[in-house]
Amino acid sequence: MVGYILSGILLLILAGIVIRHLCNNRRLKQLSENMEDYLVGIGGNLPLSLKEDTIAQVENAAMEMQNRIDVAEERFRQEAKRTSNLTADISHQLKTPLASLRLYCEMDSSPHCEQQIVQIERMETLISSLLRLERLCADGYQFEYAKCDLRKMIERDWQQMHPLWPGRTLTIEGEATIRCDEKWLAEAFRNLLKNACEHTAEDGHIWIYMETTDKFLYCTLEDDGGGASPKDLPHLFDRFYRAEGQSKKGAGLGLAIVKEIIYRHHGQILAQNTKKGLKFTISMPVLDMIRT
Numbered sequence: 001m002v003g004y005i006l007s008g009i010l011l012l013i014l015a016g017i018v019i020r021h022l023c024n025n026r027r028l029k030q031l032s033e034n035m036e037d038y039l040v041g042i043g044g045n046l047p048l049s050l051k052e053d054t055i056a057q058v059e060n061a062a063m064e065m066q067n068r069i070d071v072a073e074e075r076f077r078q079e080a081k082r083t084s085n086l087t088a089d090i091s092h093q094l095k096t097p098l099a100s101l102r103l104y105c106e107m108d109s110s111p112h113c114e115q116q117i118v119q120i121e122r123m124e125t126l127i128s129s130l131l132r133l134e135r136l137c138a139d140g141y142q143f144e145y146a147k148c149d150l151r152k153m154i155e156r157d158w159q160q161m162h163p164l165w166p167g168r169t170l171t172i173e174g175e176a177t178i179r180c181d182e183k184w185l186a187e188a189f190r191n192l193l194k195n196a197c198e199h200t201a202e203d204g205h206i207w208i209y210m211e212t213t214d215k216f217l218y219c220t221l222e223d224d225g226g227g228a229s230p231k232d233l234p235h236l237f238d239r240f241y242r243a244e245g246q247s248k249k250g251a252g253l254g255l256a257i258v259k260e261i262i263y264r265h266h267g268q269i270l271a272q273n274t275k276k277g278l279k280f281t282i283s284m285p286v287l288d289m290i291r292t
Contacts, residue, residue, distance in 0.1 A: 028058075083138065088134070088135075136264065151175055157186055161190065167201075168197050168203075181264075181265070191257060196225065209222075216285055216286060217283065219281075223278055227277045227278045233272070
């Protein structure tokens with residue numbers, strides 16, 4: 001009889017341990033899912049746990065981490081907004097005298113009139129690009145997320161760009177349908193394609209490969225232009241940075257805008273040299289739950 005009682009007690013203890021283990025696993029899984037949702041921008045605040053166990057310490061530490069991130073992000077947004085406002089004010093003050101200069105140049109019969117207008121147009125492009133970048137950094141644009149066929153989007157834009165670089169060849173492999181702001185993501189890929197065309201020979205080749213998993217999009221864009229120098233590679237996404245031998249026609253903001261657009265899609269972009277040339281690798285979460 002005593003043996004049966006002891007066996008029953010042991011079974012109850014074992015059952016309690018198993019149930020507690022299952023509950024802890026469930027809580028950890030829920031915490032992991034909540035943190036993942038938060039990191040990709042689709043989750044709410046993590047809850048405060050009032051329990052007194054090890055899992056509760058982890059849950060509360062995660063909540064504290066979230067609070068600190070939120071405070072840091074708010075400070076960053078406020079600083080970015082101030083910078084954006086300053087940039088907008090400066091840009092506005094520059095546009096009026098530039099418009100006047102253009103008018104005077106067009107009325108002038110100076111032999112340098114054409115070169116003067118080219119420089120004015122370059123300044124106007126620089127101001128416009130800088131203003132767009134600063135507004136992006138300060139969340140000044142509302143992104144509209146919807147399903148998008150990435151391959152069709154790139155093919156459509158390439159048809160419009162190809163007449164400018166008729167000798168270049170673009171090869172696309174793979175398919176991907178993602179949730180994104182098509183207008184902005186298309187601008188990012190146009191900038192990447194433009195960069196590749198400008199750094200390849202007239203008969204240059206560009207390859208794009210894309211694939212999606214359950215949670216991520218992976219996309220690479222590679223050219224056969226020989227790549228960037230080791231000195232330039234870490235600075236390709238810096239604003240106003242010009243690589244060795246780069247044309248001075250651009251504003252030096254294209255790749256900085258690309259990086260910010262990818263960041264706004266909760267992704268990242270990296271650059272590396274290959275045997276052929278320069279390769280950009282983009283990774284972005286598949287944001288099925290994002291709503292505008």
